[in-house]
Amino acid sequence: ETGVTQTPRHLVMGMTNKKSLKCEQHLGHNAMYWYKQSAKKPLELMFVYSLEERVENNSVPSRFSPECPNSSHLFLHLHTLQPEDSALYLCASSQSGQGLLYEQYFGPGTRLTVT
């Protein structure tokens, strides 16, 4: 496979469930990101991993827990979510370095519905 892949593509979960989202990139990048996209709101950056270390955490609730075991894989562990957490969760990857041009490439997203 090429590019950035995400599984599952759709997920419905209850508020007491625990689930995980998976992202894999095949682009040789060394930075990975989780974004949340809700209706009529800008993309919200949740987590950034660069060289497998978390470098940004934009005050995301603890019910979201990221994991980056290596530069190609990224997980988002979910537990006791709220209905307002229903959204499209997007994974992205980019090259990380001192250069200016390190654009992000997005996966297809996971459409999450919390019931």
Added chain:
Amino acid sequence: QKEVEQNSGPLSVPEGAIASLNCTYSDRGSQSFFWYRQYSGKSPELIMFIYSNGDKEDGRFTAQLNKASQYVSLLIRDSQPSDSATYLCAVKDNYGQNFVFGPGTRLSVLP
């Protein structure tokens, strides 16, 4: 709070016309600028990036950057109905890994 602003639209243009999409940003330290296209129900797709003042052309797309005015735009020449989508502007500084996205402008190209 770093902000990126875009007119939410919808911006409607006739087929074959030039569509002009605008974006302003608040952080003067921003160094890299990106335009993404997002079709309904799909993920954002990178169209262009620019980091120097002036114009950058790629096919029917031209990105324009004016750092003094903190303004970046995207021109789409010979607009096609298939260009109908939401266009996201993203800005990145030179220090961290934080990309800040604007809310997007919805473009509708009318046949």
